[in-house]
Amino acid sequence: MARRRKGRDISGWLVVDKPAGITSTTVVNRVRWAFDANKAGHAGTLDPEATGVLAIALGEATKTVPYITDALKAYEFIIRLGQATNTDDAEGEVIATSDTRPDDAAIKSALAGFIGDIMQVPPQFSAVKVDGERAYAKARAGEEMDLAARPLWVEELLLADRPDADHAVLEMTCGKGGYVRSIARDLGDVLGCKAHVRSLRRIWSGPFQATDGITLDQLDAIARTPELDARLLPLEVGLADLVEVRCPAESVARLRNGNPAPVIASGVDYGEEVWASHGGKAIAIGSYRGGELHPTRVFVA
Known part of the structure; x- marks a missing residue:
């Protein structure tokens, strides 16, 4: 049996205004502790002496990291x-x-x-x-x-x-x-x-600005509180550069199980990478083919 990760199942993005003199990995670890999160990663390393935007993904948001890494x-x-x-x-x-x-x-x-x-x-x-x-x-x-x-x-x-x-x-x-x-x-x-x-x-x-970032002092001051949870951005923010298609209720389970399913789309090219939503929440990322989404990544509810 696989060992369960310690921490909360919490998902989303936190924008950190990284200070000089600290590695990106150290920032990730401090954010993960502050949220008591079971999983965290960052989108694009900054050198230790560099400052500014370091976007930290928690939980299911880590599946969207490549789209921020690839962004301008x-x-x-x-x-x-x-x-x-x-x-x-x-x-x-x-x-x-x-x-x-x-x-x-x-x-x-x-x-x-x-x-x-x-x-x-x-x-x-x-x-x-x-x-x-x-x-x-x-x-x-x-x-x-x-x-x-x-x-x-x-x-x-x-x-x-x-x-x-x-x-x-x-x-x-x-x-x-x-x-x-x-x-x-x-x-x-x-x-x-x-x-x-x-x-x-x-x-x-990508969609993240340094002016919206939290400092490490601010992070420490509100660690493990509802106030910090409120600073978390939804994981869907990390999909801003992909086209969104709509997922009907009857397609949700199929997509989350990794199976192709019908979606509602307009102006999407065959084979284009898109993400499917239901009720504003991300269900899956995949390839759009003739009215169906063929998932490559799925998000756990």
Whole structure:
């Protein structure tokens, strides 16, 4: 017999405004404890020194995590010009310097080359796997790796502010898998001045905004109370990028058992991924085929 998870069967999303100096996993664990939840996960890791939106899914909402992970995200970050580090951020050792300081026009011109479909090499200190081991573990051991470039969609990248000659504030909207540290590193190389990320904040991720996030101090203050439960967003928020179809009452049981069933849809293409609702609650996610939903994920009532 499988061992039962400890904690409550509670489902939904909590938006945390993550502070610097803590890992994303630690935040997940604190949220899970605060709700006494039996299951929790996050949609998109933030580096320990990064701040901003960390969307935490509880219970059945964890089944919607991939749709938030795949959604567009926006970042505001400060780059330090004139210095490259081995981690591509302020936590690393300076490995190269330059006296060159580009003007605003040069920065704006260079940013144009980072918009659209680009190929990006992850930082040496990153969580990508190399021969079954995390790259950061190899980097900490002094090993230099030839990491493969990965595709990234950059919707927007602009110069937001220029506090002084050594710093630039950038704002970027991008798709899944983007490394802001790589953007800073590569931009510094294009400009011939070297650069790294000094600070980073995720300001929104899919439907979640940093301005709506709860701080860890606030979380601790109302942990395990109805007031905290009231902050939980419904799991359906995580399905905002999918088309919703309606599930008649007679189809609910069939879908929840993983079987195809008739749904009510309008303007949906054959084979399109959709989610089915009944009474406003998510029943299943799946492929729409000729009036039926063929479920790939189902939600427990």
